[in-house]
Amino acid sequence: MSEEKPDLIDVQINGEWHSFPKGTRMIEACRQVGVEVPHYCYHPKLTSPGNCRMCLVEMGMPPRPRPGDDPPEPDEDGHLPISWIPRPAIACANTIAPNMGIRTESEMTEECRKGVMELLLANHPLDCPICDQAGECSLQEFSVEHGNGESRFREQKVKKPKNVDVGPRIRLDDERCIMCSRCIRFTDEIADDPVLGFTDRGSHTVLTVYPGKELANNYSLNTVDICPVGALTSNDFRFQMRVWFMKEVKTIDTNCATGANITVYSREDKIYRITPRQNNDVNSDWMPDSHRLNFHWIESEARLTEPLVKDGDQHRSASWQEALATTADKLAGLEGSEIAVIASARMTNEELLITNRFVKHLEAGHVDTVPRTGEADGYLISADRNPNTLGVKTVLGLDDPGSQLSAIQEGIEQGRIKAVISLQENLIEDAGFSADTLKKLDFLLVSYPLANPTADLADVVLPGAAWAEKSGTMLNITGRLQRLNKAVDGPGLTLEPWEIVRDLIQATGGGNGIYSVNDLFQQLAAEVSEFEGLTWGRIGDLGIPLIETGETIPLLEREKERIAKGLIVG
Amino acid sequence: MSFKVPTELEKEIDERVTHYPVSKRSAVLPVLHALQHHFGFIEEEAIEWTAAKLDLEPIKVLEVVTFYPGFRQSAPGKYHIRVCRTLSCAMAGSYELMEEICEKADIDRSGVTHHDPIAVSKDGKFSIEFAECLASCGTGPVCLVGDDFHEEVKNVEGLLKQYK
Numbered sequence: 001m002s003e004e005k006p007d008l009i010d011v012q013i014n015g016e017w018h019s020f021p022k023g024t025r026m027i028e029a030c031r032q033v034g035v036e037v038p039h040y041c042y043h044p045k046l047t048s049p050g051n052c053r054m055c056l057v058e059m060g061m062p063p064r065p066r067p068g069d070d071p072p073e074p075d076e077d078g079h080l081p082i083s084w085i086p087r088p089a090i091a092c093a094n095t096i097a098p099n100m101g102i103r104t105e106s107e108m109t110e111e112c113r114k115g116v117m118e119l120l121l122a123n124h125p126l127d128c129p130i131c132d133q134a135g136e137c138s139l140q141e142f143s144v145e146h147g148n149g150e151s152r153f154r155e156q157k158v159k160k161p162k163n164v165d166v167g168p169r170i171r172l173d174d175e176r177c178i179m180c181s182r183c184i185r186f187t188d189e190i191a192d193d194p195v196l197g198f199t200d201r202g203s204h205t206v207l208t209v210y211p212g213k214e215l216a217n218n219y220s221l222n223t224v225d226i227c228p229v230g231a232l233t234s235n236d237f238r239f240q241m242r243v244w245f246m247k248e249v250k251t252i253d254t255n256c257a258t259g260a261n262i263t264v265y266s267r268e269d270k271i272y273r274i275t276p277r278q279n280n281d282v283n284s285d286w287m288p289d290s291h292r293l294n295f296h297w298i299e300s301e302a303r304l305t306e307p308l309v310k311d312g313d314q315h316r317s318a319s320w321q322e323a324l325a326t327t328a329d330k331l332a333g334l335e336g337s338e339i340a341v342i343a344s345a346r347m348t349n350e351e352l353l354i355t356n357r358f359v360k361h362l363e364a365g366h367v368d369t370v371p372r373t374g375e376a377d378g379y380l381i382s383a384d385r386n387p388n389t390l391g392v393k394t395v396l397g398l399d400d401p402g403s404q405l406s407a408i409q410e411g412i413e414q415g416r417i418k419a420v421i422s423l424q425e426n427l428i429e430d431a432g433f434s435a436d437t438l439k440k441l442d443f444l445l446v447s448y449p450l451a452n453p454t455a456d457l458a459d460v461v462l463p464g465a466a467w468a469e470k471s472g473t474m475l476n477i478t479g480r481l482q483r484l485n486k487a488v489d490g491p492g493l494t495l496e497p498w499e500i501v502r503d504l505i506q507a508t509g510g511g512n513g514i515y516s517v518n519d520l521f522q523q524l525a526a527e528v529s530e531f532e533g534l535t536w537g538r539i540g541d542l543g544i545p546l547i548e549t550g551e552t553i554p555l556l557e558r559e560k561e562r563i564a565k566g567l568i569v570g
Numbered sequence: 571m572s573f574k575v576p577t578e579l580e581k582e583i584d585e586r587v588t589h590y591p592v593s594k595r596s597a598v599l600p601v602l603h604a605l606q607h608h609f610g611f612i613e614e615e616a617i618e619w620t621a622a623k624l625d626l627e628p629i630k631v632l633e634v635v636t637f638y639p640g641f642r643q644s645a646p647g648k649y650h651i652r653v654c655r656t657l658s659c660a661m662a663g664s665y666e667l668m669e670e671i672c673e674k675a676d677i678d679r680s681g682v683t684h685h686d687p688i689a690v691s692k693d694g695k696f697s698i699e700f701a702e703c704l705a706s707c708g709t710g711p712v713c714l715v716g717d718d719f720h721e722e723v724k725n726v727e728g729l730l731k732q733y734k
Contacts, residue, residue, distance in 0.1 A: 197629035199636035204684055210629040211614065 010079060012101040017079060026091035026102055027055055028569055035104050038113060038142045040228045041180035042092035044569040045285050045559065046189055049093075052180050054142065056088040056112040060101035088112050113146035122153040124229075125175045133230030135243040139178065160206055166196075167215035169235050169289060170224060177207050177231035183223035189562075190286065190555070191379075193217040207231065219379065221289045225275055234273075236293055241265075241272045249487035250277055250541050252474065254346060254467040255291040256374075257384035258553060259476035261542065262287060264295075264468055264487035271295050271468060271488060279542050280570065281480060283380055284559055291381070295468065298488075302451045304463035305492025315461060320493065323460050324507035330443040330459065331419060331508055336363030340408045340417050342431070344424035345369045345386030345401060347497055348472025348484055350520035352388070352395040353528070354501045355423060361510040366417060370431040371402035379555040382477050387467075390475035390547065394530055405431055412437050419443040421504075424464050424497050426452040447500050449490075463494040470496040471517050473524075473539065479547035481531075483539050573615035579608050583623065594624040598634050602641055610650075611642040639687065639701075647690045647697035649733045652714040656703035662710030664700075670726045671698060671713075696730070 007022040013035055020029045027037045028044070041052035062080035065071050072080050082101035088108055103109060120139065128134045160174035179198065184207070188194040195213045198205050209215055215223070224232045246265040253260040253274075260283035265273040274295055276287035307323035308315040318326070331339065341364045343355045359367050369392045372385035386392075392401045411417035420427070420441055426448060427433035438444055438457050446455045447464035455461045469490035473481055490496075495503075498517055506512050514520060524531045530546055538544065563570035575583070583604050590596040601623060605616045612635050621628040635641045642650075651671060655664045672679055672689070675696040679689040682699075690697040706712045709721035715733060723729060 194627040195629060197627075197633045199632055200685060201633070201637045208629070208632070210627070210632060213629075 009096055009098050009100075011096045011099075012079070012082060014103060014105055017077065020096055022096075023566070024096050025569055026057065026059075026089070026094050026096055026100075029096050030057075030091060030102065030104060037091045037104055038138075038146060039092055040138055040178055041182060043182055043185075043226055046182060046185040046226075047567055049181055049185070050090045052178065053090065053116050054113065055091040056109065056116070057091045058084060058103040058106045058108045059089040059094075060084040060103075061097065062099050110146070113142070114148060117142060117147045118152070120178050121147065121151060123158045123175070124178070125157065125173075127176075130239075131176070131230040132233045132238050132243075133176075133227075137230060138228035158204060160204070165214075166209045166232075167220050169293075170215055170220055171233050171235055171238065172207060173231050173233070174206050176229050178229055179205050179207070180228055182226045182228070183207070183232060186223050186226060187215065187217070187220075190222070191217045191219045193219075196223075218288045218290055218377065218381075219286060221292055222276065222286045226285075237273045241267060246272060247487075249485050251468070251485040251487060252387070252476075252482045252543075253283075253287060253291050254387035254474070254484070255294055255381075255385065257382040257387060257389055257477035258283065258380050259387055259474060259480070259482050259543075260287040260291065260380060261482070262292075266488050269488040269491075271298060277541075280556070281478070281542070281545070282476065282482070282553065282556075284556060286380065286555070288377070288379070288381055297450065298466045298468055299491075300450060303449060303491050303494075304451055304455070304461060305494065306463060307493065308455075308458075308461040310459045320495075320503065323462060324503055327443075327445055327460050327504060328507040328509070331362065334419055334442075335365075337365035338416065338418040339364040339421065340366035340368075340411065340419070341421045342405075342408070342423065342425055342427065343367070343369050343392070343396065345371070345389045345392045346467065347388065347391075347424055348470065348474055348517075349388065349391045349395045349481075349524055349531075350472040350517050351423075351470075351497045351501065352391055353520055353524050354498050354505070354514070356396050357510070358421075358501050358505050361505055361508065364421075366404060366408050366411065367396070367398070368404035368408060369396070369398065369401045370405070370425045370427070372430065376554075380553060382553075384477060387476070388474040390477070390479060390549065391473075394475060394547065395524065395528055405433075409433060409437050412440055415440065417441070419445075421445045422454060422458075423447050423501065424449075426450075426454045428453045428457075447497060449494070462500055463490070463492065464500055465490040465494050465496045469494065470498075472498070473521065475546060476543075477549065477551045478553065479545060479549040479551070480543045481534075481539055481546040482543035483536075483541070573613060573619065575605070575619060576608075579604065587624070595626055595630070597624055598626070598631060602631070602635060606641060611645050613643070613645075636685075639699075642688060644686065644688055645690070646688060648695050649697070649715050650688075651696060651698040652701035652704070653698065654702070654704040654706075654710065654712050655700040656707075658707035659704075659710035659712055664711040664713075667711045667713065667723055667726070668698070668700065671696075671730070674726050675730055695733070 008019040009022050010017055010019050018033050030037045037055045039055040060082035063083035074080050080099050162173050164172040166172045184196045187196050195210050199208045200206050224234045246267050249264045253262050261277040261279040263275050263277045274292050278285050307318045307320055309318040309326050339362050341359050373383055374385045376383040392398050444458045445460045446458040447462035449466040468487045471486045472484050502512050502514050521536050525534045562568045583601050586600045587597040601620050606612055617631045618628050621631045653664050653668045675691045677689050677691045677698055682689050687699045688697050704712050712721050
């Protein structure tokens with residue numbers, strides 16, 4: 001953001017004068033004052049080829065006087081009269097000019113839109129009843145607003161390839177394609193994997209993957225999101241659910257520290273689809289396929305759905321009361337120094353706050369979380385594969401998360417640590433603990449969404465909610481505080497981790513008075529200096545910058561460069 | 571499989587590319603012309619060779635090759651015939667001419683599609699396709715055999731005999 005004020009230009013839109021910064025595209029100027037200009041090919045994050053012609057509008061400029069004539073007189077506001085150009089202009093690729101007039105509702109504009117719609121529909125198949133895009137299709141929406149009631153087209157529709165495998169996760173119906181080229185531009189400009197193109201241009205234009213190649217990059221499913229029609233569909237989602245039946249919840253991705261903003265689509269507590277949600281400070285309009293599709297485990301057969309207690313060598317189902325009472329019993333005889341609490345950087349700040357209380361209440365001698373790292377992909381995926389490492393540092397107060405894990409294992413080996421409480425972590429598979437070490441413990445408690453080898457050894461197993469089944473806040477890699485919102489209910493007797501820890505505190509003789517995750521957030525705001533004065537509402541759907549980390553997200557940096565060069569609107 | 575651009579040809583192509591100092595992409599047409607002139611058609615390896623030469627993705631070259639009907643993606647016969655089918659020639663009998671040439675040269679056009687417009691005779695001597703206006707509307711039907719222009723073609727046998 002530059003400090004100086006941008007040059008403002010006056011433009012008349014549908015009869016009213018407004019001011020916009022110099023260089024604003026006509027379509028964006030209209031959008032800023034609430035005037036929608038229908039479009040297919042234009043996307044603010046991609047270059048504008050101006051090929052769909054749907055955004056044609058009537059445009060005017062002040063008349064140029066003939067030599068010898070007086071120049072036109074400005075009115076009292078300094079605006080000149082507008083002489084309307086008898087030829088429409090595309091609003092997406094043209095920028096505003098001083099004293100320009102734009103009409104989006106004139107007869108000429110309506111005529112243009114009707115014409116474009118008629119041509120697009122001439123060859124478009126009428127398979128809306130079985131098309132996945134139905135309900136969120138620009139072609140359908142603009143047909144309602146700008147289309148004709150009937151088709152004048154009496155000839156054979158052009159036949160093109162259908163059900164084409166363009167990559168491992170995407171299927172193409174070329175007959176539905178309206179040749180907007182958004183997917184081609186996305187693979188060229190954002191994903192750096194230009195394998196798509198138009199071949200046989202003309203009456204038979206076909207979207208094609210170069211023979212022998214496939215659209216397989218880890219951002220490929222974003223092309224399905226930006227496809228304005230049902231040409232590109234996701235293999236994972238196609239034919240699974242009509243879009244209008246699904247509930248949409250705005251939340252964040254928890255697969256890495258970037259915390260991409262997402263929308264979770266569900267029906268009757270089953271998740272069907274995840275799509276990226278625009279946040280220009282986090283993930284722009286995009287998200288990686290690997291993160292997008294990592295939700296099917298939530299309804300896995302291996303979900304823990306009720307508390308379990310060990311009875312001899314076997315686990316048996318128990319009520320929450322029994323499981324908590326057993327835990328309190330086992331912990332009662334132990335010194336704090338004999339207890340280790342291993343929490344998770346997948347927990348929310350609220351969960352970490354109450355975990356911190358629990359640690360203090362038990363006077364536990366050891367506390368840590370499990371680090372997860374991978375390779376940063378240079379786009380959106382962070383090397384830190386935990387979503388809330390910064391929360392662990394800020395709220396739980398660990399300077400170097402993961403640094404105590406080997407000391408804890410050593411303590412167990414030497415018999416100094418007798419009880420481990422593992423909250424939302426799988427110590428054997430994710431923290432490198434050996435089963436033999438854990439078998440030396442007098443007491444092991446595990447809360448986790450899925451059955452796992454660590455839980456197999458536990459004296460008490462508690463079903464903890466998965467990320468989509470809980471609410472709270474997390475801090476991403478750039479220090480942005482974002483809201484995780486519950487999208488679906490957990491199965492069976494699952495509880496959210498903050499509820500589990502609250503009940504553990506209560507069962508072991510501590511007080512509480514916490515009834516909702518909001519209570520915890522208020523306490524965060526009161527107790528942790530970084531959160532001072534914050535309210536749940538102020539965080540909003542897009543989060544707020546909270547802590548300066550100096551970290552950047554590579555894909556966003558490249559988009560900023562393209563905006564600065566004027567290639568994209570952003 | 572054994573696509574190899576001769577040194578002489580590559581030198582000529584490199585020279586043509588220098589005519590487009592702002593964007594090498596603009597050289598895609600002259601490069602493809604040079605390759606088709608030499609090889610007779612543009613095979614997949616030629617597309618990839620062109621892409622590498624001009625720092626482009628192969629799909630960008632394929633887009634151009636498939637746009638221009640003048641570029642062939644399959645091998646033509648020894649002599650390639652292009653029969654005009656635009657209005658004047660069509661009225662003067664270009665479709666009948668096409669049929670007759672195919673019959674006399676033993677060419678089966680039943681497999682011809684929008685994407686694959688060329689048919690080749692069984693002996694590989696002739697190949698044929700329809701072309702749009704060849705700019706001699708007063709003397710239809712007309713056709714090109716290689717670069718030779720033939721007007722008012724009536725004697726198909728005589729036409730074919732000229733090519734051994």
